[in-house]
Amino acid sequence: MVIQTASLSPSLRTAATRFAGEDFVEETLILLQAVVDRDLDALLGIGDEDFAIIDVDPEARTALARTEPVWEPWFRRYFLMLDALDASIDVEIDAYRSLKTSELGYSVVEFRQTVEGPSLSAWFDCIATIVWKNTDDGWKEARWHCSILDRGAVSNEAERSQETIRTAAMAGG
Numbered sequence: 369m370v371i372q373t374a375s376l377s378p379s380l381r382t383a384a385t386r387f388a389g390e391d392f393v394e395e396t397l398i399l400l401q402a403v404v405d406r407d408l409d410a411l412l413g414i415g416d417e418d419f420a421i422i423d424v425d426p427e428a429r430t431a432l433a434r435t436e437p438v439w440e441p442w443f444r445r446y447f448l449m450l451d452a453l454d455a456s457i458d459v460e461i462d463a464y465r466s467l468k469t470s471e472l473g474y475s476v477v478e479f480r481q482t483v484e485g486p487s488l489s490a491w492f493d494c495i496a497t498i499v500w501k502n503t504d505d506g507w508k509e510a511r512w513h514c515s516i517l518d519r520g521a522v523s524n525e526a527e528r529s530q531e532t533i534r535t536a537a538m539a540g541g
Contacts, residue, residue: 372433372489376397377398377401377404377458377459378461379399379458379459379461379473380397380401380404380461381414382460383460383461383464384431386415386461386464387446387461387464388508390465390466390469390475391466391468391473391475392409392466392468392473392474392475392498392500392507393464393466393475395414395500395507395509396475396477396498396516398410398414399411399414399415399498399509400459400461400479402414403457403459404430404456404457404458404459406447406450406457408440408443408444408447411443411506412436412440413514414443414508414509415436415439415508415509416503416508416509416510421433421439421465421511421512421513423482434526437511440447450483450485450501453483453485453488454485454487455483455485455488456483456484456485456526457481457483458481458482458484459480459481459482460479460480461477461478461479461530462478462479462480463477464476464477464478468500470502471501472499472500472501472502472510473499473500473502473507474497474498474499474500475497475498475500476495476496476497476498477495477496477497477498478494478495479493479494479496480492480493480494481494483518484489486524487523488521488522488523488524489521489522489524490519490520490521490522491519491520491521492516492519493516493517493518493519494514494515494517494520495514495515495517496512496513496514496515497511497512497513498511498513499511519534
């Protein structure tokens with residue numbers, strides 16, 4: 369897999385240079401850029417549902433999606449909420465580690481995801497463990513487990529602050 373660094377956000381382009389040569393970094397950058405771009409097709413292309421995903425729901429609780437028919441609508445709702453807020457996402461990777469065998473591997477990614485829009489500014493410090501599986505179509509994400517380590521949000525619209533902050537909580541993974 370060869371990632372086109374020009375298609376990455378500036379912060380992910382920095383990560384591409386910083387973590388070049390690490391196992392699964394290209395796949396990880398493609399996955400994170402797909403979220404930044406709200407590109408569900410790219411997420412579907414790199415993902416696999418063997419072991420499910422564990423992410424964060426709008427109330428900042430743990431959410432488990434065992435199959436694509438569950439996580440695909442989750443992402444569709446998330447992307448629609450971001451569109452409704454006229455919000456953009458970016459991701460800055462702080463630390464990256466990986467281990468790879470011929471059949472399976474994993475990476476641990478510490479990152480800050482930011483959400484910026486006219487009605488809110490939010491950030492989420494996260495750690496994600498990604499299990500990768502070698503398939504006939506290349507390495508696929510077989511499991512994503514994300515936890516929020518810290519977060520903050522500022523709403524510019526007091527009457528919508530709780531709704532905005534709950535919506536922004538979905539950006540944690």
